[in-house]
Amino acid sequence: MQTVKSFLARHRQLFLTLLVAAAAVLTAAWAGFDLSQRVDGQPVYEIVNDEYSRTVTIPRAESGTDSATGLYQPVPIKAGQRIYGVRLNLTTHNWAFRTGTLFAQLLDDSGAVLAQGSLDCITIRDNTFADLIFDQPYTAPGQAYEEEAYDFSHPSATLRLWYTAGDGWDLDHLLGIWMSSDEGATVTRINASGTRETVRGTAAFQYVVNYSGSWSKLLSAVLGILTVGAVVAGFVLLTRGARLWQVVLACGGLLGLAFAVLTPPLVGPDEYTHLAKCYQQSSALLGQPLADENWNLMVRPCDAPWFGTQTGDIGIFAYKETFEHLGDHGCDGAATVSSAAPLTADSINNTLYLGQITGITLARLLGLGFHGMLLLGRLGNLIFYLALAALAVALAPKHLRGIFACVALLAQPLQLAGSLSADAAVLGYLFCFTALCLALRTRPARPAELVGVVVLAALIGPAKAIYLPAVLLILLIPKEHLAPRRSVAVCAKVLALVLAVVGWAKVNLGAALYAARDVDTVGLTRAGLALALAAAVLGFVYWKIRRDARKRNIFLGGLAAAIAVAVPVAFYKLTHMWGGLTPEQLVGSIQENGDSIYTYSAGYICRNLPNTIKLLLRSVSAQGAQWLQGVLGTALGEPIVYPIQVSWVLGVGFVLVLLAAALPKAGETLPLGRRTKAGCWAIVVCVIGLSFFTALNWTPINYTTLFGLQGRYWLPVLPLVLALIHHNRTFAVQKDAERGAAFAMLCLTSLVILQGAGLYAAWQMPS
Known part of the structure; x- marks a missing residue:
């Protein structure tokens, strides 16, 4: 027993790590299993023929697919359309199947198989549509036109249907399909004996134009690996005494990448607007045209469809499309197509988009498709945020580093960093500035920190209008901590505040004036000048009488009475x-x-x-x-x-x-x-x-x-x-x-x- 206790004590860290890893893996596995049960195998239908009034029997083959037995329905397919299967309105003649298999093949003009699938007959319900999913989806040749209608007078393929009986099959039982009574259309039925007959009408069926399949497994695997890796790595780093900024950098990177995968395209906060701004700056860097004659943003042909809506889709099919096209490459890098996004007329604060612009420009140089470009832009934003967040944790006072680490690893900042949002850079700047100001209250600044606090103040000013008051944190730093010479410290504070205010005014002055559009600016200006003059006069008077207690008390009493009268009057005005x-x-x-x-x-x-x-x-x-x-x-x-x-x-x-x-x-x-x-x-x-x-x-x-x-x-x-x-x-x-x-x-x-x-x-x- 003592040996076992000694062994457990020596390997306690290893066992705890394994326990954490097992719990993380089980949690991710359960989440993946639950997701697959809810979204896998979900079809999307498009009606081809929805008119039906009678049933026709589907031929039964002896076995397999060797013979020509089957019901042959000529079908139209839109150019460029992808088909994952067919949905048929079947009838079992009020009978419940126990055995048998229904087969479907999509044939071209020469009889070659384009796609095929099967369905267990036990799942068929009487007078109910049933799905036959092909083993591999089929994409029709040609350029896709969504407005193109189905034309049965010019079929582009043939749908062959037949079924085989299993053990215990009742030979008197038949499987049928609902059809229309259209006299102008025909289907061919070839029985097992080889007898060929023509039947008037068109089968009632739909195409499965999208199918979720098992794409959730890939999504769950990617997110599971990243989250399990973050939890296990965090446990190891934290228990081994690693610094908190290292934890933020490593684990925040894994979780931020997970958010970059988790958030569907253009679903991040205001992501469409941020994408348009970054794309515009990327085009400027690459020397590409920015806008057409209508001042709409010029984009690559492969990117144009994504600039037609301001919010992306969500759901399993959004993930499916992302994973299918994530590896697209060879896209023309020239911006030759007009988009629906207007060119941003105002100047763009590029300091908020350094990572995004870098990632998008790199993707365009590599010829990646839209999804690859979006992911690289998000990763550039994530890297920029993590660098600033880790720096903030390192700069913060020792007793406050846990606070900055926890805020940096919070879900919302990582979600913003894993998108194209400019808020990630804003967070990074303010985290660093706050950490540095609090740290310099307790210790002298290094030369680099003196420069850094001024630069950060200058970056915060034009970032967002509401954060200008945060620059006042620089006033909390004792002058002797900011610089050895008092004059240098004062100049640094004044310079930081001036740069912040100038940057703020350059970006936000127009919005501020608009917000005050119906204010009596003339009256307020006069009131402000009068108040300033009164303050100067009262200050001079107080300076003269400050040593006379009686006069000082009279002065303060009169001032209080004046304020008591002025406040209601000012409020009324x-x-x-x-x-x-x-x-x-x-x-x-x-x-x-x-x-x-x-x-x-x-x-x-x-x-x-x-x-x-x-x-x-x-x-x-x-x-x-x-x-x-x-x-x-x-x-x-x-x-x-x-x-x-x-x-x-x-x-x-x-x-x-x-x-x-x-x-x-x-x-x-x-x-x-x-x-x-x-x-x-x-x-x-x-x-x-x-x-x-x-x-x-x-x-x-x-x-x-x-x-x-x-x-x-x-x-x-x-x-x-x-x-x-x-x-x-x-x-x-x-x-x-x-x-x-x-x-x-x-x-x-x-x-x-x-x-x-x-x-x-x-x-x-x-x-």
Whole structure:
């Protein structure tokens, strides 16, 4: 017994690793099995002839397929059409088969077999359509034309049907097919004896134009290997003392690749828009024409069909098409076809698309098809995000690295990184900037870090309008930590803020002016100048009387009274500036889709504060759960289009893991002071407030809830929120939980991927 205990103790790590691997493999295997049971073998039909009024007996052969026995139905096939099988309306004459096999062959003019399939007769039900799936799909020659109609007067192939009896077959029992009474069409029936006869009419049948087959197994295998690899690798790295940034880089890469495979084409958040921007910049790099005379984006011929819709399809057939065409190559790299996507007139912030543009350009140089190009673009985005996320974890203070690692491995950031979304780069920039600012509160900056904090501030400014307040984190860095010379530190902070504001104004000033389109700018400017002048005068007066206690008290009392009067007056002026919309304008603003042409603007909000507050309160109750899902990543793809939501249990798990990573260890020093924490909370509130204001600008005034607000907009400040929770003085843990939290995050994100595959693939499957 002692020997066994000693053996187990020596190999404890190995056994735990094997246990984790076994659990991960079993979970992935079960998810794959469950998916295959739901989506495999699903057909898509196209009606060829749906008129029938009588039945005709299908000839029975003695055995096999050697003879010419069968019912021969001439059939038309569209040019370029792929056929996976046929669906026939059969009759068993109120009899249940126990044995026998129904065969079908698709023959050309010379009698050569183009495709063939069989069906066990025991599955046939009386007066019910039954599927015969071919062993291999058949694709008709020629260019496909979807509008082409089936023409029985010019058949392009012949469908041969016959069946054979098995042991125990009742020889008096027959199998038939429903047919129309069309006198102008004929089918030929050759019996087992060789007797040939002609029958008037056309069989009732449909083509199986798509078939899911067993494609789910490939999807499950790819996702299973990636998720199992991430969980096992994470367990090994975390238990062997690897650094957290290494875990983010290795395991985040595997899970991000899984998301790149999991998300169907153009289903990622706003992916169509991001694709058009990246494609445009790629064409500029390659020296290709950007637009036609109508200012529509020029694309390669193989890419043109994908620029006709703004949202991709989901379901098992979307995965099937992706895997079938992922290896396409030899595509013409010249952009010679006009697409439905308009050319982006505004300047594109290329710093948000470095990875995507690189991947798409490389794919076009290699001649890859659309799906290969999309995957390389996603992988370029993923690599760029992982590099920034790992850098953020490495830069963060030691006691906060678990927070940044867990946020980086959260499902939502990895989903964004595994698509073409520009939000991945935004997250990377803000994660690095936040980590660096928090780290430099406790230690002096290296020269590279001094440059880095300025560069990151300059990148954040034009990234997205709502994140400009986050640049103020640079003010939390003590001057002596930023640079040895005080003047250099001050210049660095001023330069960072100026660059951020200039970049923000260059990209977002137009949108900001539009949001304030109905504000009394002249009145506000005058009020601002008057307020500034009054502040200067009051400051001068206070400076003169500051040493006289009696005069100072009188001054402060008068100032308080003036403020008490000025605030209601200012509030009244703001809520009554200009006249607003007339009833005629409100009625006439409703479009055919029911939306008003007017949206919430700064002036409308001020004039209608009660309605705005009501809308916000209704939005919190109606959409709050969706916002939380958007932060965590438990809502996949573009939630406005497809409500793909994984189990709420996983969402609860994510919240608990983030809180576990955020709680400090007992006895840990808290470097953030009260004023610093207040400033950080103010930054968070400003970012969230700006996100609400931006969503209001998208919301028609006749809506009762906000339009377009998503929780992922708050992800960039999530590490800062968790860092503030970490510096609480109420709750703590006895043992550091950052490594356990990181492993739990890997497991939860893997479960999101596995469950998401089932939700995506089984979406709107036929019953």
